Amino acid sequence: MKEKMFAAFAANIKTMESLRRNEVKYVPGVLRIEKVIVLSAADYEKLAEDISPEYPFLKNNRTLMTAQPGGTFHCLLVTAETEQEGMLFALTENTLYTGRAQNVPGMELQGIPVERIALEEPKAYQEHAVFFHRARGLDDITGRDVHRPVPERQTSFRVELAVVLSDAQFRQFKECGLMEDKLFLFENSSRMWFxxxxxxxxxxxxxxxxxxxxxxxxAEGYAYARYAAHVPDCGRLRLKDVPVRYEPLARRPEHRKSKGRDEAR
Structure with a gap:
């Protein structure tokens, strides 16, 4: 039977140097390593200098990690072939707990799965947008029209529902349809507020x-786009768990055979 391992973790730190210098507040816990991630030496140092919960390898292994301060931490151990040191990660919904393993070769890791990866950069999400009041179309909200409405100041936003139109419908909507009444805006007025x-x-x-x-x-209770902002790349939005509504002429992705629980009616 394996002996229990213990570790100390710090919440939402930015660099390993703060752990090495003991400049953080720790929470103790029982350590359970669920997977070992092996990086190149260069990638390990890069991660150590810029710790972020947005790294894809953390998101891809989210189901392996849990954290109970004072209890058990189910973790990833991240190291490099030439490193004595390792990083311990336990990611929860709002917190990334990080610990330091000072002697990885001396740890009992038999039977724990190992994955060797190249470190992918974390995605840079768009967190803020500039909304325009009573814009007529795309020219008004992208700066092409010098007579465009005065924008609101740049502020944060949260997507409550994604509405998918056919490409032709969307082209018409963004080019000249922002001031037109739309049923999908009227029916979802409760999902929009400031x-x-x-x-x-x-x-x-x-x-x-x-x-x-x-x-x-x-829409501020109206059926047209009373306040609107342009997003150049929807792939940079936080859309996990956001419900999706497909308008009648929009084609659903082929792999979706039926309505899922996350699809709005």
Whole structure:
């Protein structure tokens, strides 16, 4: 029977140097390593200098990790072939706990799966947008028209629903249809509001079935895009668990045979 391993973790630190210098507040826990991730020496140093929960390898292994401060931490151990040191990671919904393993070769790791990877850069998410009041179309919200409406200041936003149009419908909507009444805006008015306390727009994302860009809309109770912002790349938005509504002419992805639980009716 394996002996229990213990470790100390710090929440949401930015570099390993702060752990090495003991400049952080720790929480103790029982350590259970679920997988070993092996990086190149260069990638290990890069990660050590810029720790972030947005790295793809952390997201891809999220189901292996749990954290109970004072209890058990189910972790990834990240190291390099030439390193004595290792990084311990336990990612929860809002917190990345990081610990330091000072002597990886001396740890009992028999039977634990090992994966060798190249470190992928974390995705740079778009967190803020500039909304325009009563914009007519894309020229008004991308700066092409010098007579465009005055924008609101750049603030944060949260997508509450993604609405997928056919590519033709989306092209018409963004080019000249922002002031037109739309049933999908009227029917989802409760999903759109501005939170003055957090300075956050709760909005819909309107996009085409194959478009890269999209339009954020806060209709303020109306059936047209009373406030709108342009998003150049929808792939940079945080859309995990955001429900999706497909308009009648929009084609659903072929792999979706039926409506999933995350698809809005």
């Amino acid at each position: 939170d003055p306390g957090e300075l956050c727009w709760h909005c819909l994302l309107i996009k085409g079935e194959s478009s890269r860009d999209g339009i954020l809309v806060e």
